[in-house]
Amino acid sequence: MKKGEIIFLFIITMNLIFLDSCSNENLVGVNKDNTSKGSIALNITKSAIPSEVHQITAFLARQNYDTLSTSIDVNNDSLNIYSFENIPIGSWHLTVEAANSEGKVIYSGETDVTILEDETIDVYLTLTPVGNGTGSIRIFVNWRNKWTDFYGNPILTSNDNPGLPNSIAQAKILYDNGIYKMWYLNLYNSAKFNAWYAESNDGISWHNVQNEPVLIPGDSGSWDDYSVYPGAIINEDNIYKMYYNGFQDEYGKWNIGLAVSSDGLHWEKNNQPVLVADDQEYQIVVSSVIKYNNTYFMYYTVRHYPYYSISLALSTDGINWTKYKNNPILTASQEWEGTGVLYPSVIYEQDKFEMIYMDADANEFGLAISNDGINWEKESNPVFKAADTNNKWTDRIAYPNFNKFNSEYRIYYTGYIGSNYGVIGLATKY
Numbered sequence: 001m002k003k004g005e006i007i008f009l010f011i012i013t014m015n016l017i018f019l020d021s022c023s024n025e026n027l028v029g030v031n032k033d034n035t036s037k038g039s040i041a042l043n044i045t046k047s048a049i050p051s052e053v054h055q056i057t058a059f060l061a062r063q064n065y066d067t068l069s070t071s072i073d074v075n076n077d078s079l080n081i082y083s084f085e086n087i088p089i090g091s092w093h094l095t096v097e098a099a100n101s102e103g104k105v106i107y108s109g110e111t112d113v114t115i116l117e118d119e120t121i122d123v124y125l126t127l128t129p130v131g132n133g134t135g136s137i138r139i140f141v142n143w144r145n146k147w148t149d150f151y152g153n154p155i156l157t158s159n160d161n162p163g164l165p166n167s168i169a170q171a172k173i174l175y176d177n178g179i180y181k182m183w184y185l186n187l188y189n190s191a192k193f194n195a196w197y198a199e200s201n202d203g204i205s206w207h208n209v210q211n212e213p214v215l216i217p218g219d220s221g222s223w224d225d226y227s228v229y230p231g232a233i234i235n236e237d238n239i240y241k242m243y244y245n246g247f248q249d250e251y252g253k254w255n256i257g258l259a260v261s262s263d264g265l266h267w268e269k270n271n272q273p274v275l276v277a278d279d280q281e282y283q284i285v286v287s288s289v290i291k292y293n294n295t296y297f298m299y300y301t302v303r304h305y306p307y308y309s310i311s312l313a314l315s316t317d318g319i320n321w322t323k324y325k326n327n328p329i330l331t332a333s334q335e336w337e338g339t340g341v342l343y344p345s346v347i348y349e350q351d352k353f354e355m356i357y358m359d360a361d362a363n364e365f366g367l368a369i370s371n372d373g374i375n376w377e378k379e380s381n382p383v384f385k386a387a388d389t390n391n392k393w394t395d396r397i398a399y400p401n402f403n404k405f406n407s408e409y410r411i412y413y414t415g416y417i418g419s420n421y422g423v424i425g426l427a428t429k430y
Contacts (some may be wrong), residue, residue: 038115039085040094049074052106053098060084061093089115098127105130147383147411147427149390154415154423155204161186161196162211167422168196169414170287170399172233173203181264182206182412183242184424185229186213191250193227195242197265203410204426215244215259215267223248223255223273231256231286232298240264241318243274243286243298253277256286256300258319275300275313275321284311287399288346290373291318292353297373299355301342302328308340308360312374330357330376336364345402345411346373354402356383356411362396363387365411384411384427393417394425 040060049056053074060068068084091114098107107127158165165186172183180203185193195215198206218224224246232243240261247254255273275298277284283303290297296315301308309328313321332340338360346355353370364382386397394415401412408430415425 036089037086038089039087040113040115049098050107052100054101055099055103057097057099058084059095059097060087061095062090087115091115096127147388147409147429149388150204150426150428151390152204153390153393153425155426156182156184156198156206156424158186158421158423160198160206161208163194163196163213167420168424169422170229171401171412171414171424172230173401173403173410173412174233174235175203175403175405176235180206181233182424183214183230183233183264187422191227193229195228195230195244203405206424210265214265215242215269217246218269222271224257224269226250228257231300232289234289234291236291236318238262240267241289242267243289245285246273247283254283254285254303256284256298270319274319275323281311281323281327285343287343288355289318290346290348292348292373296321297346299344299346301344303342306339306360308332308342310341310344310357324374329374330355330368330378332360334366334378334380336382337366341366343399344368345400347402347404348373349404356400356402358398358400362398362416365397365400365413386415388427389415389425394423397425398422 055074056072058070065088070084091112093110094113095110096108097105099105106129108130109127156168158168161168163186165188167187168184169187170185174181180200182198182200183195184198186196187193194213194217196208197210197214198208200206215228215230217226217228226248228244228246230242231245234241242259242261244257244259245254246257255277256275257269258274259267259269261267275284275286281302284300285303286298286300288299294316296318298313298315298321300311300313302311310330311327312324312329314324315321330341330344332338336359340360341357342360344355344357346353353373355368355370355376357366357368359366363386365384367379367383368376370376384397386392386394389397394417396416397413398416399414403410403412408428411427413425413427414422416422
């Protein structure tokens with residue numbers, strides 16, 4: 001970075017929450033006959049704030065309306081959500097300033113925000129250093145709309161599979177050399193699983209590449225001799241690594257294994273699991289692995305039915321793993337999550353980790369954000385629900401696989417038709 005360029009420092013996430021039936025109280029400025037109003041909630045991550053910042057002030061301005069402001073004492077206030085309430089719909093200008101202990105503004109950012117009825121928008125605003133009269137301010141704003149269910153769901157069913165399974169589930173997607181690649185499980189009677197592979201030119205229309213599974217249970221007596229299924233797939237230096245789930249007994253311990261491949265079709269397993277269940281984490285299921293700063297992060301679910309939580313393991317080589325000492329890193333804390341949170345899927349972008357996870361009842365997906373991949377802050381409301389699916393085609397949604405391809409975000413998920421018939425669905429946003 002050249003001298004004088006602006007350095008990305010920290011992010012304030014604003015969830016625009018819109019209300020249909022606010023009263024006229026606290027309406028500011030003119031146009032008091034306008035009864036369509038909303039509110040803006042500023043969700044501020046305290047761990048991301050530089051130590052020299054002591055106060056953060058946000059201003060909302062609009063022609064012919066009074067300017068609104070709210071101030072946050074970083075040292076004394078318990079930072080969470082600060083709101084502007086009962087704001088008339090329309091375009092407003094948001095300015096956020098961060099001041100030091102002497103009251104001098106040392107970081108600033110601004111953007112226009114549009115309040116609409118019946119819609120939620122996320123705004124990611126970056127605060128950059130304020131110069132001493134000779135510099136400039138560069139604002140980075142990323143608008144992201146709501147998740148939209150694909151109109152042609154489901155995109156893959158057991159009818160497309162030559163193995164004739166009862167159901168399919170848990171798709172894991174990579175985009176590699178112009179091809180979308182999917183590994184997923186076939187489910188047969190009595191919790192028997194194996195792993196299959198499909199390809200696509202657009203990530204929507206899929207075909208199975210071969211007429212047999214790509215990963216099957218181990219020989220009799222091995223730790224994975226009953227069932228195996230894909231948990232996370234990464235590609236490093238043209239070598240595919242599959243972190244997979246396996247067990248000898250559906251009701252016994254579940255462990256996590258590793259298999260490698262040069263083509264994604266033919267896999268060679270490690271003889272022993274790379275992460276082993278114990279009495280505290282009796283059944284463990286990996287669903288996401290990413291590499292960041294030469295460290296591998298493995299996100300896995302701990303299952304003590306009907307309770308679920310999310311844990312983390314770390315590795316420097318992708319083979320030898322250490323469970324994080326303060327596991328679990330995420331537990332159920334909101335009413336909609338029920339008895340647990342599970343099957344996290346994590347990406348890293350714009351200097352932050354983002355996680356999509358499911359609730360225990362397979363009705364909704366949540367979002368959590370982290371600066372370090374360890375400490376997470378959840379959105380208070382789910383970001384995608386079974387009720388949001390196109391024509392409510394599925395009764396339940398589960399096993400999200402979160403990806404970003406170019407400027408498009410995708411969640412490949414398992415939808416259930418009836419009691420247990422699983423198929424693969426897709427939701428997108430930009």
